[in-house]
Amino acid sequence: MNLLKRNFKKIRYILVVVGITGYALVSYSFVDNYFEVSKNLDIFATLFRELNIYYVDEIKPGDLMKKGIDSMLESLDPYTDFYSESEIEDYRYFTTGQYGGVGALILQHDDKIMVSEPYEGFPAQKADLRAGDVIIEINGVTTKGKKTDDISKILKGQPGSPIKLVIEREGEKKPLEKTLNREEIKVKSVSWYGMLSKDVGYIKLTSFTENAAKEVKDALLELKKDKNMKSLIFDLRGNGGGLLKEAIDIVNFFVDKGQEVVSTRGRVKEWDRSHKALNPPLDLDIPIVVLVNHGSASASEIVSGSLQDLDRAVIVGQRSYGKGLVQQTRPLSYNCQLKVTVAKYYIPSGRCIQALDYTHRDEEGKVHRIADSLITAFKTKNGRTVYDGLGISPDIHVKPEKMSNIAISLLNKNLIFDYATHYKTTHAGIAEDGLKFVLSDADYDDFVKFLSDKDYDYETKSEKTLDDLKVIAEKEKYFSDVKAEYDALQTKIKHNKKDDLNKNKVEIKSLLEEEIASRYYFQRGRIMSSLKQDPEVTEALQLLANGPRFKDILTSTAVKEKPKQDNED
Numbered sequence: 201m202n203l204l205k206r207n208f209k210k211i212r213y214i215l216v217v218v219g220i221t222g223y224a225l226v227s228y229s230f231v232d233n234y235f236e237v238s239k240n241l242d243i244f245a246t247l248f249r250e251l252n253i254y255y256v257d258e259i260k261p262g263d264l265m266k267k268g269i270d271s272m273l274e275s276l277d278p279y280t281d282f283y284s285e286s287e288i289e290d291y292r293y294f295t296t297g298q299y300g301g302v303g304a305l306i307l308q309h310d311d312k313i314m315v316s317e318p319y320e321g322f323p324a325q326k327a328d329l330r331a332g333d334v335i336i337e338i339n340g341v342t343t344k345g346k347k348t349d350d351i352s353k354i355l356k357g358q359p360g361s362p363i364k365l366v367i368e369r370e371g372e373k374k375p376l377e378k379t380l381n382r383e384e385i386k387v388k389s390v391s392w393y394g395m396l397s398k399d400v401g402y403i404k405l406t407s408f409t410e411n412a413a414k415e416v417k418d419a420l421l422e423l424k425k426d427k428n429m430k431s432l433i434f435d436l437r438g439n440g441g442g443l444l445k446e447a448i449d450i451v452n453f454f455v456d457k458g459q460e461v462v463s464t465r466g467r468v469k470e471w472d473r474s475h476k477a478l479n480p481p482l483d484l485d486i487p488i489v490v491l492v493n494h495g496s497a498s499a500s501e502i503v504s505g506s507l508q509d510l511d512r513a514v515i516v517g518q519r520s521y522g523k524g525l526v527q528q529t530r531p532l533s534y535n536c537q538l539k540v541t542v543a544k545y546y547i548p549s550g551r552c553i554q555a556l557d558y559t560h561r562d563e564e565g566k567v568h569r570i571a572d573s574l575i576t577a578f579k580t581k582n583g584r585t586v587y588d589g590l591g592i593s594p595d596i597h598v599k600p601e602k603m604s605n606i607a608i609s610l611l612n613k614n615l616i617f618d619y620a621t622h623y624k625t626t627h628a629g630i631a632e633d634g635l636k637f638v639l640s641d642a643d644y645d646d647f648v649k650f651l652s653d654k655d656y657d658y659e660t661k662s663e664k665t666l667d668d669l670k671v672i673a674e675k676e677k678y679f680s681d682v683k684a685e686y687d688a689l690q691t692k693i694k695h696n697k698k699d700d701l702n703k704n705k706v707e708i709k710s711l712l713e714e715e716i717a718s719r720y721y722f723q724r725g726r727i728m729s730s731l732k733q734d735p736e737v738t739e740a741l742q743l744l745a746n747g748p749r750f751k752d753i754l755t756s757t758a759v760k761e762k763p764k765q766d767n768e769d
Contacts, residue, residue, distance in 0.1 A: 244268075248261075248264075248265070248268075251264070266282075266284065269282045270282065275565075276541070276558065277525065277541055277558040279523075279525055279527050279539070279541050280527070280538075280539060280540050280541050281538075281539045282532075282536065282537075282538055282539075283536060283537040283538075283539070284536055285534060285535040285536055288535065288537065296386075296409050296410045298384060298385060298386045298387075298409075298410075299356055299384075299385050300356055300357055300358055300359045300361075300382050300383070300384060300385065301323075301355050301356040301357065301382055301383075301385050302322065302323045302324045302329075302355050302363065302380050302382060302383075302385075303318060303319040303321075303322025303323055303324045303325065303383065303385045304316075304317065304318040304319060304322075304324035304325075304329060304355070305317045305318075305319075306335070306348055306351055306352060306355070307348065307614075308347065308348050309334075309614050309617075311344070311345075312334045313334070313335045313343045313346065313348060313351050314331075314332060314333065314334050314335070315329050315330065315331055315332065315333045315335065315367075316331055316617070317331050317718060317722065317723065318330070318331065318722065319385065319387065319722070319723070320722040320723070320724070322383060322385055323380040323381060323382065323383050324380065325722070326380075327378045327379070327380045328378075329365070329367070329378060329380075330369065330621075330624065330719070331617075331620070331621060331624075331718065331719055332369070332370060332617070332618070332620070332621030332624070333367040333368070333369050334367060334368040334369075335351065335365055335366075335367055336366050336367065336368055336375060337364075337365065337366035338351070338354050338355070338363065338364070338365055338366075339354075339363060339364050340364070356382075357382050358382065359382050359383050359384045360381060360382065360383075361381070361382050362379060362380070362381050362382075363379070363380050363381075363382060364377065364378070364379050364380075365377070365378045365379075365380065366378075370621055370622060370625050371625040387407075387409075388415060389405055389406060389407045389408065389409055389411070389412035389415050389416075389442075389446075390403060390404065390405055390406075390412075390415040390416060390418075390419050391404050391405075391406045391723050391724065391727055392404045392723070392724040392727045392728060393419035393422070393423060394423075394635075394728070395423070395426060395429065396433065396731065396737065396741065397741060398428050399428050399429060399430040399431065400429070400430070400431050400432070400433060400741060400744055401420075401423035401424075401426070401429045401431070401432045401433070402432070402433045402435065402731070402737075403416060403419050403420065403423070403432065403433070403434050403435065404435045404727055405434070405435065405436055405439055405450075406438070406439055407439060407440070407441075407442050408439070408441055408442025408443050408446040408447055408498075408499035408500070409442050409443065409446070410443065410446070411446075412442065412443070412446040412450070413445075413446045413449035413450050413453075416450050416453070417453060417482065420432070420453065420482060420483070421482070424483070430486070430487070431486060431487040431488070431489075431744040432486055432487070432488050432489070433488075433489050433491065433737065433740045433741075433744070434488055434489070434490045434491070434503075434513070435490075435491045435737075436490060436491060436492050436496045436500040436503065436504055437491050437492060437493040437495060437496055437517060437736070438493065438495040438496065439495070439496055439497075439499075439500040440495065440496075440497045440498065440500070440521075441497045441498025441499035441500055441501070441523065442498070442499050443499065444462070444464075444475070444499060444502070444526060444545075446499065447461075447462070447499035447500075447502040447503050448461045448462060448475050448477070448502070449479075450503050451477065451502070451503055451506045451507060452477035452478065452479055452481065453481055453482040453483065454481060454482070454483060454484065454486075454488065454507065454512050454513070455477050455481060455484070455506075455507075455510055455512055456477065456481060456484065457477050457478065457479060457480050457481065458476055458477060459476060459477045459510065459548075460474055460475070460476050460548055461475050461476060461477055461502070461506050461547075461548070462475050462502050462506060462545050462546065462547055462548075463475065463545065463546045464526050464543040464544065464545050464546070465543055465544055465546065466526070466542045466543030466544070468542065471526070471542050471543040472543075487514075487744055487747075487750055488507065488512065488513035488514070489513065489514050489515075489516050489740040489743060489744060490503070490504045490507060490508075490513045490514070490515050490516070491516055491517050491736050491737070491740065492504050492515060492516075492517045492518070492519075492520045492592060492594060493517050493518045493520070493600070493736075494518055494519065494520065494521055495521065496517075496520040496521060496592070497520065497521035497522075497523040498521075498523045498525075500520065501520050501521070501522070501523065501524070501547075501553055501591060501592050502545065502547065504520065504592050505547040505551075505553060505592045506547050506548055508580065508586065508592060508595070509547050509548040509549040509551075509578075509580050509581065509586065510548055510580070510581050511580050511581045511582040511584065511754045511755075514595045514596065514743060514750060514753050514754065515592060515593075515594040515595045515596070516594055516595065516596045516598060516736055516739055516740050516743070517594050517597075517598055517736050518594065518597065518598065518599075518600055519590065519591050519592065519593050519594065519597075519763070520553070520591035520592040521555070521591055522553055522554060522555025522556065522569075522589075522590055522591030523553075523554065523555075523591075524544050524545055524546075524552040524553045524554030524555075525541045525543070525544055525545075525554060526541065526542055526543040526544065526545050527539050527540060527541050527542065528540060528542045548581070549578040549579060549580055549586055550578050551576070551578040551586060551587070551588035551589075552588055552589070553588060553589065553590065553591050553592060554570070554589065555569050555570060555589060555590050555591050556568070556569055556570075557569070557570055557571075569589075569590070570588075570589035570590070572762075574589065575587050575588065575589045575590065575762055575763070576588050576589070577759075577762070582754060582755050582757070583757040584754075584755075584756065584757060584760075585757075585758075585759045585760045586760075587760075587762055587763055590763050593760075593763050595753050596739060596743065596753070598735050598736050598739050601735060603707070604700070604703075604704045604707055605658045605659070605660055605661075605695075605700075606656070606658060606697065606700040606701065606704055606708070607704060607707050607708055607711060608658065609656045609657070609658035610651075610656055610708065610711070611711065613654075613655070613656050615650075615651060615654055615656055616708075616711050616712060616715050617715060618650075619647050619650050619712065619715075620712065620715035620716045620718070620719050621719070622650065623643070623716050623719070624716070624719040624720075629720060630716065630717065630720050633717075633721060633724075633725065633728050634713070634714070634717035634718075634721055634724070634725040634726065634727070634728030634729035634730075634732075635728045635729070635731065635732060637713055637716070637717050637725075637729060638713065639709050639712050639713050639716065644705065644708075644709055644712070647708075647712060648698075648701055651701070656697070657697070658695075660693070660695050662693045663690075663693065663695065666686070666689065666690060666693065669686075670686060673686075706733075710729075710730075710732070710733050713729045713732075714726050714729040714730050716729075717729035
């Protein structure tokens, strides 16, 4: 009995010592961390003060501090950002899609500032500002020598405040004066919806700003008024994401109330949350195809990934971006804001689709993708194999079409844009909408004629390879021996721009149709026109017309091959 008491006292003593030691370690860790923060803040403050006093040239404290903040945040991830008081308008636009202004996109064309696209229903369009108009004065001040950022800041402002523009327009002999009143501009998240065939509806979502879910709901309910609608294409291509809540609410339209849509886990426990569908669904049965590509990120991946994990939709396109990080905004002093990464998100199968590992950089500070050996398999609700770490891999991969060199050159030099401006001055209208507009062969011939005095030279891959060969041969002193053969080969492969205009006529006509359609029907016209020869849309329509194939994709449990890092489509 005495032995038992002595052993018990010894065990209790050990537990107390271990407990005290553990508490001391935790306390020391907390104190040590607090000391490190305080010490480094003090070092930074004294360094900043000494620079400001003693540096040989005059410095701008605000600019210097901004560079220091940006460099510090750059070492973390690209989503943790600082917004100064002057940048709050941009921050507000990012989260809400709203800003005070005239409602128009602008571009720099040579040394001119042009309207590239007015938003339908807002001051610029109401005042008949058109794409291609050259802005030469704003409130009596010339735009000469100014950049698009400068002009954008001037065009934005308090809703209700007036602004006077002087513009030059093709076909007009004298400059035109336009007086606009700035408004609260709310760019719609759903840029277009409609029926692509007699039974397939389509919704294009370009962002996840406030009310994105409501816009999707309104579009879906409007489409469902057509009793022939039997399936849906939901287009998230190029959608870089936005608000988490909007993504959850959109998934909720198609899954049962109470279903977990996404969970988040962070270093701070308050971010360990499970987000479930809170409302009754709109439609649990309608077949859905979600379109994604490399530009589909964040909230787009929550929607597409959750619908894939729950076997509620077939994903078509290319692998998505792979952003599995959640940000929250924190208020700072002097009306500044910090957008900080606080957690990773996990979709219903349990996978996180974050592709880049910002925590473990190499010796040069470069960020790399998650290692192949760490990519893990997960299971969807029906038992299909999916993988983490590399974004959302589509169920049906559609290889993206590569643009020809001549098309790239025509776009980069704004010649497609310029011809659309020219076309608008000579054509009062086009077909009812972008889906039906087709550029005639006569108009294409007119475009070729339009290019006759324009510079749109470009280098083909063959020409570049030949140039590289010449450089290497000259370095190795072989070129003089092969110069005759080189000149002959160069002559043979020298591209003929006129021939390329004919060879790539279908592609170039499609680009012209999109730009011209936007002149008459704005963004919705551009989208409608682009869908006519869209390979992903074509694949989706064929899939939705084949019910057994659609069902087989969602129920097949055959193990899929693990995606590779170098599979960049």
